[in-house]
Amino acid sequence: MYDFNVIPQTLNQNPGALVTFDKHFGIPLLSQFHVNFGSSGVSAYDIFRDDGVDINIKIGNAINAMSHRDYFTLNQQLDIINGGWRKDETTYFSYGMYEEVDMISYFPKDVAVLLWEGNANHIGRSFSLNDVSFKAELLSVFHFGINKQINKKFTLGARAKIYSSIANVNSVNNSGTFTTRESTTGDNVYEHVFQALDGRVQTSGIAPLIGDENSDFSKDIKTLRKRILFGGNLGLGIDVGFTYQLKEQHIITGSLLDFGAIFHSKDVETYHLNGSYTTEGLELIFPPLLNAEGTTPYWQNLEDEFDENIKIDTLKNNYVTWRSSKVNLSYRYNFGKGNGQDCDCYAGQKPYQNALGLQLFSVFRPRRPQFAATAFYYRRLFDFLKLKATYTVDAFSLRNFGLGASLHIGRFNMYLMGNNLFELQNISKAQSVSLQFGINLIFDSND
Amino acid sequence: MKRFKKVVFGLICLMLIFLNSCVSDVDFDQTENILPTPVFESSLMYSNLEAPNFIDEATQQEVIILTDTTRLEYINSDFFVDQLIKTNLNFQFANSLDRHFSIDFEFVNDADELRYLAEIEVPPGQPNAPSVVVSNFLIEEPELSVFEEATKLIFKITLPPSTNPIDTNTLGRLELDSKVTFYFEL
Numbered sequence: 001m002y003d004f005n006v007i008p009q010t011l012n013q014n015p016g017a018l019v020t021f022d023k024h025f026g027i028p029l030l031s032q033f034h035v036n037f038g039s040s041g042v043s044a045y046d047i048f049r050d051d052g053v054d055i056n057i058k059i060g061n062a063i064n065a066m067s068h069r070d071y072f073t074l075n076q077q078l079d080i081i082n083g084g085w086r087k088d089e090t091t092y093f094s095y096g097m098y099e100e101v102d103m104i105s106y107f108p109k110d111v112a113v114l115l116w117e118g119n120a121n122h123i124g125r126s127f128s129l130n131d132v133s134f135k136a137e138l139l140s141v142f143h144f145g146i147n148k149q150i151n152k153k154f155t156l157g158a159r160a161k162i163y164s165s166i167a168n169v170n171s172v173n174n175s176g177t178f179t180t181r182e183s184t185t186g187d188n189v190y191e192h193v194f195q196a197l198d199g200r201v202q203t204s205g206i207a208p209l210i211g212d213e214n215s216d217f218s219k220d221i222k223t224l225r226k227r228i229l230f231g232g233n234l235g236l237g238i239d240v241g242f243t244y245q246l247k248e249q250h251i252i253t254g255s256l257l258d259f260g261a262i263f264h265s266k267d268v269e270t271y272h273l274n275g276s277y278t279t280e281g282l283e284l285i286f287p288p289l290l291n292a293e294g295t296t297p298y299w300q301n302l303e304d305e306f307d308e309n310i311k312i313d314t315l316k317n318n319y320v321t322w323r324s325s326k327v328n329l330s331y332r333y334n335f336g337k338g339n340g341q342d343c344d345c346y347a348g349q350k351p352y353q354n355a356l357g358l359q360l361f362s363v364f365r366p367r368r369p370q371f372a373a374t375a376f377y378y379r380r381l382f383d384f385l386k387l388k389a390t391y392t393v394d395a396f397s398l399r400n401f402g403l404g405a406s407l408h409i410g411r412f413n414m415y416l417m418g419n420n421l422f423e424l425q426n427i428s429k430a431q432s433v434s435l436q437f438g439i440n441l442i443f444d445s446n447d
Numbered sequence: 448m449k450r451f452k453k454v455v456f457g458l459i460c461l462m463l464i465f466l467n468s469c470v471s472d473v474d475f476d477q478t479e480n481i482l483p484t485p486v487f488e489s490s491l492m493y494s495n496l497e498a499p500n501f502i503d504e505a506t507q508q509e510v511i512i513l514t515d516t517t518r519l520e521y522i523n524s525d526f527f528v529d530q531l532i533k534t535n536l537n538f539q540f541a542n543s544l545d546r547h548f549s550i551d552f553e554f555v556n557d558a559d560e561l562r563y564l565a566e567i568e569v570p571p572g573q574p575n576a577p578s579v580v581v582s583n584f585l586i587e588e589p590e591l592s593v594f595e596e597a598t599k600l601i602f603k604i605t606l607p608p609s610t611n612p613i614d615t616n617t618l619g620r621l622e623l624d625s626k627v628t629f630y631f632e633l
Contacts (some may be wrong), residue, residue, distance in 0.1 A: 050474040056482055118485030120628060180488065188493035189539065189626040281490035281625070284515040284602055286500055298492075298517040428473045 001034075001436060002359055003253055003330045004378070006386050006406050007415050008084060008440050011094050013328060014255035015145045015157030016241035019084075019092040023443035024413075026082035030439045032098070034077045036419075038432035040395045041070030041107055045429040063112050068131040070107040071365070076100065079438065080140075090149040094159075097142045099228070102324060104365055105134035119180045123190070126177040129199050133366050135170035135321070139163050139262070140228045145239070153245040163235035165262045166227040167205040168321060172366045174199040176276075188280040194310055199273040202319050204233050204264035235262030237323055249334045249352070258323040265318040275310040325364045332357030332378070353380045370395060374402075384408045392419065396432035413440040483633040491536070491625040492517065494602070498544070498617040501606065509612040513604040519597065522554075527629075528595050535628040536584040540569045543577035543619035546612075549605040554597035562597040563590065574618045 002013045008024040009032045010017045026032065042062045047055065077100045084094030110127040119127075145159030176197030183191045205227065209220050237260020243253045282298045334352035355378035362369045372394035379387045390402040397420065404417035416437040423430035494515075503510050521527055542548065547570055554563040565584045572578035586594050604621070606613075 045473055048473040048475055048477055050472055050477075055477040055480050056484070059481065114485075116483050116485060118487040118629075118631070120486035120488040123488070183490075183624075187495070187624075188490045189537070189624045190488065190490045192490065279490070280493060282492040282517050284492055284494040284517060284623075286494065286496060286513055286515045296515070296517075299520055300518070303520075426472065 001404070001417060002255075002328050002361070003332060003357070003376075004386075004388055004404060004406065004415075004417075006408065007413065007438075008094070008442060009079070009082065009438060011084065011145060011147065011157070011159075012082075012096075012098075012239075013257070014241035014243070014253055015094075015147060015159040015239050016155050016243050016255065017147070017157065017253065018155055018243050019086070019147050021442045021444045022086040024082075024084050024094075025441045025443075026079055026096070027439045027441070028081055029078065031082040031096075032077065032079035032436065032438040034075070034434075034436035036073070036075045036432070036434040038073045038394075038396045039070075040072075040431065041066035043429050043431045045426070048428065060116060063109070063116055066107045066109060068106060068109040068128075069367070070109075071370075072103075072105050072107070073370075074101065074103040082440075084145075092147040094145045094147065095143065097140060099138075099140050101136075101138050103134070103136040104324070105136075106131065106367060108132045114178070122180070124179070124181045126179045126195070129174045129176045129178075129197060132174050132199065133172050135168075135172065135366060137168045137170075137262075137321070138166045139168075139232065140166065142230075143239075155243040157239075157241050159239040161237040161239065161258070161260060162230070163237060163260065163262050163323070164227060164230050164232040165204065165235065165264065165321075166224060166232050167203075167209075168233070168262070168264060169201065169203045169206060170321060171199065171201040176274075183280055185280065187283070191278055191280045194275065194277045196276050197273055197310060201271045202264070202268070202321075203270070204266065204268045204319075206267070207269040208267050233262055233264045233266050233268075235321075235323070236260050241328075251332045251334065253328070253330045253332075255326075255328045257326040257328070259325045261320050261322045263318070263320055268316055268318060270315040270317055270319065272313045272315055273310070274313075277306055277309040279306070322364075327362045328359065330357055330359040332376075351380060354378065388417075390419070394432070397423075397430075400432070402434070408442070411441045411443055413442045414438070483631075485631050485633065487629045487631070489627055489629070491627045492600075492602070492623070493625065494621075494623045496604075496621045498613050498619070499615055501546075501613045502615055507615075509606060509614070511606060513606075514601055516599055516601045519554075519600050522597050523556075523595055528592075530631045530633055531591070531595070531629055532632050533585065533587040533591060533630045534594070535630075536565060536586070537626045537628070538565070538567060538580075538582045538584075539624040540567065540580045540582075541577040541622040541624075542569045542572040542580070543574045544613065544617060544621055545571045545573060545619065546609065546617075547571050547607055548621060549607060551601070551603040551605070553601040553603060554594060555599050555601060556596050557598050559599075563594040569621070572619065577619070577622075 004010050005018050005020055046062055047058050077098050079096060079098045082096035084092060086092050108131040110131045114127045141161050141163055143159050143161045145157060147157040149155045177195045179193045180190050237258050239257045241255030245251050282302060287296060332355045334355045336353045357376050359374040361372040372392055374390050374392040376388055376390045381387055384407060386406045388404040392400040400420050401422055402419040403421055406415040419434035420430045420432060501510055550567040550569060552565040553561055555561055567580060567582045569580050570578045
């Protein structure tokens with residue numbers, strides 16, 4: 001999608017993209033649907049392959065094969081409104097509103113091993129809470145962008161965004177360990193050590209929905225509807241981007257997207273786990289003078305001690321979440337002018353039929369940025385049909401081939417793009433899938 | 448027109464790729480068979496008893512029976528009753544007292560009805576040569592369901608009649624370490 005300038009939604013990826021039309025209006029709810037799923041460590045095929053092997057063995061293998069650096073991501077966007085118009089020869093405004101789901105969870109390896117296998121085969125091993133790291137957000141975004149052609153070679157753009165977070169949950173920067181090891185005091189067989197636990201789950205917009213025991217579902221829907229329209233936790237963000245023509249056929253572009261934050265203050269609830277505790281079990285001391293029952297509340301004492309030392313607090317603190325900012329960079333080389341009569345109105349000349357290029361994409365994630373590099377070939381087959389073939393290398397796959405097509409019939413534009421085409425033959429093998437499509441009306445004064 | 452036909456052909460191929468995208472060679476019904484079987488080990492209880500523990504303060508004579516009791520709240524919890532498929536109790540005694548002990552671990556319910564009994568004989572030892580007894584009790588169905596009704600554990604030490612009773616100066620100690628292994632099917 002990035003740098004596919006004939007599609008208006010390219011402006012969402014780079015507000016400083018070249019705009020080759022005078023006005024566009026996306027068909028409401030249909031102008032862009034985008035979904036991207038990725039799993040760096042495992043595919044559905046690895047687990048559900050019909051090979052006669054017990055699924056529990058396959059799950060166990062997958063848990064062991066993955067590391068805490070593996071992750072699962074889901075990003076989905078749906079344009080509700082998208083449009084734009086040219087103010088003058090060098091200025092193009094665009095606006096819109098879209099809904100977005102953004103989720104990432106690192107694979108909580110230690111917790112998974114502990115729950116799947118138990119501690120019996122891992123005496124002496126420290127299970128780390130640090131492996132738990134995830135964030136998920138459902139939000140709506142209102143945006144307005146300005147695209148300004150500074151001179152023949154240089155175009156700049158910026159887009160202001162207001163985020164309205166409908167629901168958020170996140171848990172990052174957790175620490176602490178749980179260890180079962182042979183007793184160091186010799187009092188019992190094992191000691192169980194909860195060492196400096198410090199874990200936090202922040203939520204906003206979720207507590208009131210689950211708190212009312214879902215007695216009135218329609219009320220929940222009303223609440224959600226309100227939040228879509230500025231009623232949620234609000235945030236601000238910005239996109240910036242540029243296009244620069246180095247030489248006639250050489251073009252570089254870049255953009256920084258979703259540099260911004262959301263300020264959570266409504267319906268917030270944070271759960272904070274913290275403390276340290278070591279136990280070797282119950283010590284029975286056989287008190288010399290027994291009362292009638294002969295009982296010391298050993299169990300109660302253990303529970304009380306545990307509760308005093310390991311606390312789970314529910315807090316109502318406000319908090320801030322940063323959006324997952326994205327960076328795009330591209331270089332493209334245009335070549336081969338056709339014989340057609342049409343013109344590339346930006347350059348005031350016949351458009352190039354082909355382009356070859358490279359794109360780099362990076363998104364900031366809780367632990368470390370996630371990268372993708374894409375080589376592409378763009379072909380203007382006809383005035384009404386433009387194709388883009390891509391080859392992408394990222395954490396999910398080294399052989400990810402994609403294809404995009406943009407169809408232009410009169411003012412009607414329809415596009416469809418997919419990634420990982422080879423895996424689409426058996427989607428369960430794919431560790432990432434990306435799909436987007438949309439329908440627009442595009443107006444050009446030359447029409 | 449020749450080129451146009453090529454394009455149409457290409458588009459149809461593209462459509463076919465997308466339409467053909469499918470899921471094959473996989474069986475999602477396997478989900479029903481997912482059964483995590485974690486095994487957890489936990490320290491249970493421990494004690495360190497020396498000669499004075501076995502002397503009745505009033506009579507200054509050796510006691511016949513010594514008991515202590517603790518609640519074990521989790522055994523009859525819903526989670527254990529539903530998910531536990533077997534459990535192993537492991538008791539490790541080291542006895543450096545020159546005295547024989549008969550040990551009963553009585554798992555009882557709130558009405559003090561016996562639900563499970565583990566009996567262990569601990570032979571006499573010497574201060575520098577303790578007698579070591581390691582006993583395992585694997586509890587599976589049908590015993591397990593009854594065991595899971597227990598809410599309390601009574602640790603009962605019986606001192607059989609002896610010509611050589613313990614007095615306050617007797618050297619040595621009776622040590623207990625214990626652990627429990629839980630086999631779950633979640």
